[in-house]
Amino acid sequence: MVDNLSFINMLFNGTLNGAVLSLIALGYSLIYGVGGIMNLAHGAFFMLSGYFLLWGLSFLPGLLFFNVVLAVIIVTILGGVSYLLLIKPLQESHVGVVLITFGLAFAIEQLVMIISGTTSAAISQYMLFQGFTNFLGFPMLNQYIFFIIASLIIVSLFALFISKSKLGKSIRAVSQDREAATLMGINSNRILFYTVMISAFLASIAAILYLPGAALNGPSMGWEYLTSSFAVVILGGMGSLVGSIVGAYIVGFITSFTNVFIPNGPSWAHIIPIIVIVVVLLIRPRGLFGKKELK
């Protein structure tokens, strides 16, 4: 039975999922495209931003804007620091980078667990936009509406940044050919450093805008976002930023569809990203827009 309400539900949540995933996957794809680095700690950065918001607001309640900015800044810096200390020294070794970012993700998760335990926490009282809007009978969280719009704006701004700005062009140059970029006078290491920070920045922005509406499901929530992000990037094609956005909305809608229309939906919805990964890798490993060789 497809009634209007379920349909709108599916559309709205699909867009919402797409909005979150596009920001997270964009950051993930960026680091991979530019530096060939798989940052397994990306999901952890997302999760950590949410928790920083929670902690900041328990210490300094009421200063919402300050805490938001603080959370974003801390995670962005953390991204940069982890690049300098952990990733950069291990660039030659694929296994090494993967292991160390994996270790970092685990360490972050454990730290958060020690501080806040494993129970879910809600930060809904800190939403920027409270309340619901009713659309044809379906209640939509205002925070979510705001988030979707913000996500689209951020993605557009990012597209502008990457294509027009000097830093954006340098980033693209390094992603195309690192050696040639260095020969042209671009400090590839510095560019990578900025890229990792931008990536962490995108993840934390996504977190602080989305999570107040969604709740913090324990420190291990980061892994699901990491897997979803990986699914999106595989589907869209590693190294393609457009692919990440498109892939994000596709995965978002598939998940939403499963949630609403498939019996026992929510249980299967968790597995969707993983099924996407397996299917894409078996059928078309390059993904939709993939340019890079699957290396």
Next chain:
Amino acid sequence: MSKIYNMTDYIKSWAKTFSGSLTIFLLVILTIFPFLSQNESFIFFFLRHFTLAMIFSIFAASWDFLTGISGQISFGHAIFFGIGGYFCAYLIAFQGFPIWLAIPTGALGAVAFGLIIGIPCLRLRGPYLALGTLAFSLILLKIFLLGSLSHIFFGSEGISYNSGPYPLTRISSNPLIEYFIVFITMIISFIVIFQIVKSKFGTILKSIRDDETGADASGINTTRYKVYAFMISSLFAGIAGSFYALYNTAVNPSGNLGTVISFFAILMASLGGLTTISGSSLGAFFFIFLEFILIEIGASLYVQLIFAITLIIVVRFAEHGILKPIIERLKDVWDVLLGR
């Protein structure tokens, strides 16, 4: 006749090398250790920890074989471990298999999965393979956790001692016998893996690890060897998993198929050194006892955090593990002591 002759010669010359004699020394300690203490409960307590460490040694070595020697990065090794354990537990509790039959059969089930996972993973390299195997292990975990499928997969409860018509017992009610059975299995497993690594087959695997395109160009059927590597690795992981199921007399999704299990394999093998098989054993013992100490001093909350930080430090500063440097140092001390 000459083959046996060469074997004894080989063993003798190996024993004379430093690492050979060190290994023998440690093995002798491990053999005598259970008989050292008079106190019943003391033996029991530490014995079981040593047994657990040996089980994880086999598991870590299996991972090291796949990732360190064959270059196929596996982040989902819990799959083979868990399937081996589940299959073994199922066969014993529900089909009444005797233990000595259930363990190998469980391991064979794990090998089947090695094939199932290995084939799709053929086109993946490096980080893709890592995440692909992670994804597979997450699927498996979620499937086993699904309440709707619990009539096949036993849900989040898993199988425990009394789940089925037959009791899921330990390998032996006597921890001493349990210890030695695992000990002997560990020695045999390590010898087998070692020999494989040293053989021509092992060299081919290493060449695939170091330069797959080059190996392909040399006419090596990399596909076939990669699948073999998965199967061999999953065999030993399955053996370890079966032993683990019997050690706990229970299996459940998060305890046997969870990502933390995969993490343990990576952790233990990395500490000892990605390419040294014996290092996996060192890593396993180190972490089992680190966990024990941390729990004893009341810091059980910090166990995984400290593990994670240790992994970061080891990978960052000693990517080839700490086993070789330690042995080098020990060797130098030994030389000094002997006045060389």
